[in-house]
Amino acid sequence: MGSVSEFFQHFLNGLTLGGIYALIALGYTMVYGILKFINFAHGDILMVGAYIGLFVFDFLRGSTPLGPWWFFAFLLAMICSMVACGLLGMFIEKIAYKPLRKATRLAPLLSAIGVSFVLSNTAAWVFGTQSRKLEYPFDNTPIVIGSGLNGVSVTPHQILVLCASAVMMIVLKLFVDKTRMGKAMRATSLDQDTSKLMGIKSDHVISLTFAIGSALAACGGMLIALDFKVYATMGTMVGLKAFVAAVVGGIGNISGAMLGGLLLGLLETFGVAVLGIPQGYKDAIAFGVLILILLFKPDGLLGKNEKEKV
Amino acid sequence: MKKAMIFVLIVLLAVPSILVAGGTGENGAKSVKIGFIGPMTGDNANYGVLCNQAVKLALSEINAAGGINGIQIELITEDSEGSVEKGLSAIEKLSSSDKIVALVGPVFTGISFAVGARCQDEGLVMVTPSATHKEITAIGDCVFRTVVSDGLQGEVAGAYFAQALGYRNIAVLYTKNDYSQGLYEGMKTSFEANGGKIGVVETCQVGDKDFKTQLTKIKAASPDAIYIPNYTAEMAQILEQASQLGMTIPFLSGDGFSNPDIYNLAGAFCDGVVYVAPTQVEESTAYVDFVNKYAATYGVKPDSFATNAYDATRIVADALATVYKNTGKFDRADVRDAVAATKDFPGVAGVVNFAENGDLIAYQGVYKVNGTTPEYLGAYSVIDGKLTKVN
Numbered sequence: 001m002g003s004v005s006e007f008f009q010h011f012l013n014g015l016t017l018g019g020i021y022a023l024i025a026l027g028y029t030m031v032y033g034i035l036k037f038i039n040f041a042h043g044d045i046l047m048v049g050a051y052i053g054l055f056v057f058d059f060l061r062g063s064t065p066l067g068p069w070w071f072f073a074f075l076l077a078m079i080c081s082m083v084a085c086g087l088l089g090m091f092i093e094k095i096a097y098k099p100l101r102k103a104t105r106l107a108p109l110l111s112a113i114g115v116s117f118v119l120s121n122t123a124a125w126v127f128g129t130q131s132r133k134l135e136y137p138f139d140n141t142p143i144v145i146g147s148g149l150n151g152v153s154v155t156p157h158q159i160l161v162l163c164a165s166a167v168m169m170i171v172l173k174l175f176v177d178k179t180r181m182g183k184a185m186r187a188t189s190l191d192q193d194t195s196k197l198m199g200i201k202s203d204h205v206i207s208l209t210f211a212i213g214s215a216l217a218a219c220g221g222m223l224i225a226l227d228f229k230v231y232a233t234m235g236t237m238v239g240l241k242a243f244v245a246a247v248v249g250g251i252g253n254i255s256g257a258m259l260g261g262l263l264l265g266l267l268e269t270f271g272v273a274v275l276g277i278p279q280g281y282k283d284a285i286a287f288g289v290l291i292l293i294l295l296f297k298p299d300g301l302l303g304k305n306e307k308e309k310v
Numbered sequence: 311m312k313k314a315m316i317f318v319l320i321v322l323l324a325v326p327s328i329l330v331a332g333g334t335g336e337n338g339a340k341s342v343k344i345g346f347i348g349p350m351t352g353d354n355a356n357y358g359v360l361c362n363q364a365v366k367l368a369l370s371e372i373n374a375a376g377g378i379n380g381i382q383i384e385l386i387t388e389d390s391e392g393s394v395e396k397g398l399s400a401i402e403k404l405s406s407s408d409k410i411v412a413l414v415g416p417v418f419t420g421i422s423f424a425v426g427a428r429c430q431d432e433g434l435v436m437v438t439p440s441a442t443h444k445e446i447t448a449i450g451d452c453v454f455r456t457v458v459s460d461g462l463q464g465e466v467a468g469a470y471f472a473q474a475l476g477y478r479n480i481a482v483l484y485t486k487n488d489y490s491q492g493l494y495e496g497m498k499t500s501f502e503a504n505g506g507k508i509g510v511v512e513t514c515q516v517g518d519k520d521f522k523t524q525l526t527k528i529k530a531a532s533p534d535a536i537y538i539p540n541y542t543a544e545m546a547q548i549l550e551q552a553s554q555l556g557m558t559i560p561f562l563s564g565d566g567f568s569n570p571d572i573y574n575l576a577g578a579f580c581d582g583v584v585y586v587a588p589t590q591v592e593e594s595t596a597y598v599d600f601v602n603k604y605a606a607t608y609g610v611k612p613d614s615f616a617t618n619a620y621d622a623t624r625i626v627a628d629a630l631a632t633v634y635k636n637t638g639k640f641d642r643a644d645v646r647d648a649v650a651a652t653k654d655f656p657g658v659a660g661v662v663n664f665a666e667n668g669d670l671i672a673y674q675g676v677y678k679v680n681g682t683t684p685e686y687l688g689a690y691s692v693i694d695g696k697l698t699k700v701n
Binding site for chain 1: 486512513514515517519520522523524526527529530543546547553554555556571574575577
């Protein structure tokens with residue numbers, strides 16, 4: 001690696017890539033934290049959210065030129081997409097996971113993988129397999145610090161992604177820790193039967209958890225689609241990476257997901273740029289890290305080392 | 311009695327085949343045989359069937375017009391099923407027992423390598439309508455093709471970048487697949503032969519979305535230009551992210567860029583990209599006539615390989631006619647020489663000339679994107695190492 005500016009550019013690249021992972025990892029980790037269940041369809045709900053957002057946004061902005069209205073339209077599209085995906089998440093929970101709640105732990109996991117295939121294949125069938133572009137609702141001209149070869153650039157979109165994941169992390173944390181509903185969620189997470197006895201409608205809590213998780217996915221999907229385009233399998237790889245990020249940070253831990261995401265993004269970038277790991281093995285870095293974490297710190301970096309209750 | 315019957319039967323069966331085999335001889339020839347090898351059944355039968363129909367169409371026209379001095383050209387079709395083993399047994403049969411004087415096909419590259427080597431041993435001329443691998447014609451002087459070699463694009467690209475654009479140092483970001491890697495290697499050879507230097511070489515995988523690491527490395531090396539011979543999904547990401555990194559280095563690409571989808575995905579980021587792709591072909595009336603006739607006869611339209619097969623068959627027939635006129639027989643060596651001597655043959659896919667090695671002499675178009683519209687800069691070829699513009 002050459003100059004200092006190149007180093008900073010790699011650092012920024014890694015950080016913003018990590019921001020994307022963190023954004024999705026939050027949804028994974030929240031559902032896991034409450035239900036102890038990994039929703040492998042998360043990445044595909046994200047894809048559905050991106051498609052809904054794309055159609056609503058394109059409809060709203062019509063042929064108007066880029067302006068403040070675009071940004072407003074984008075926010076409206078995001079709300080529509082989050083609501084729709086929230087409902088979709090609840091629906092999926094009702095038909096694919098709820099009937100399996102008393103089954104072995106493996107059953108809902110397999111069911112989730114099935115849902116994931118159904119969603120991505122249906123999307124490929126309905127929308128086709130070509131990528132579609134979601135336009136930036138703002139001027140995404142990069143902000144260049146320095147000039148020429150020494151310039152380091154960052155786009156408004158990258159900053160937005162980082163801010164969005166930070167804000168989401170804080171809001172989620174506050175929601176789970178401080179609100180009544182959050183308390184109900186934590187109670188359900190500790191012991192479903194006892195929380196029922198305490199008057200918590202645990203079915204509602206679980207539904208709500210899925211709704212929030214899926215709405216988060218939709219929001220993340222739209223923000224990612226700005227950079228990575230919209231296509232039927234867009235959630236697959238990024239979803240897996242986010243899952244790794246969540247595990248690295250300590251699955252179930254909201255700040256851990258953020259940390260894991262950023263760490264993964266930086267590791268991938270510097271693994272290739274500095275350590276000289278061939279580009280083709282970039283994805284292997286993420287899964288290599290997963291294996292190491294599972295071997296040496298199975299609860300993740302910020303995970304609590306909880307003993308199984310007997 | 312029974313034995314006698316069998317004897318008579320054998321004689322009856324054998325006599326015509328002796329006659330036909332003798333048909334390639336000097337006197338009293340009534341027909342001459344050519345062969346075709348292609349996948350007629352199996353997963354890839356669509357390619358073989360379309361080409362085979364084109365060969366049949368060409369021969370039926372030639373035979374209806376009196377053949378070669380009254381001698382009919384007979385076609386023996388062998389099914390390769392898309393496998394090298396079947397292709398090899400097909401060529402054994404065609405060459406030794408059917409005694410063909412020329413082969414149209416095989417349709418696939420892999421089989422063409424195996425069959426081509428056998429044809430070379432037998433001194434039998436082979437014209438493939440569809441095997442595009444660069445090395446096919448390197449088998450020997452009996453192998454020809456009426457399809458553009460994969461190597462041409464890279465060759466023209468390298469020469470154009472060095473000679474016309476004056477670049478000395480190019481960075482490359484290619485996808486790890488046969489297509490992209492093939493183009494990169496072809497361009498590299500040609501560009502280096504022109505005194506250029508390939509600086510940073512970065513790779514990616516099909517389906518990658520984030521190219522910032524590679525682009526940041528390339529940016530730091532500040533090359534004259536970046537060559538990205540990939541598919542649209544990757545190129546759109548590369549162009550957009552390069553702009554996000556504040557890069558102003560020009561981009562170069564290959565025929566993947568001619569897919570208009572790139573403008574939906576990358577929009578204004580496409581501005582200024584120079585790419586090498588097939589030339590703009592005007593649809594000649596001969597081509598339209600061929601397509602109509604083919605569709606009327608077989609109920610489907612020919613693909614480009616079938617069009618090449620039609621031309622290949624007519625070139626072979628032309629060669630047979632020349633040889634017969636000059637020698638009164640069909641000698642394999644003479645037929646090969648006559649095919650090699652083909653000059654300015656008016657094929658339906660365009661004028662056909664063969665290079666020394668048996669490749670189709672063809673051109674590549676060079677395009678430059680202005681806004682979101684490609685501008686045609688003309689057709690180029692590389693002749694004796696020199697970039698030559700063709701009119």
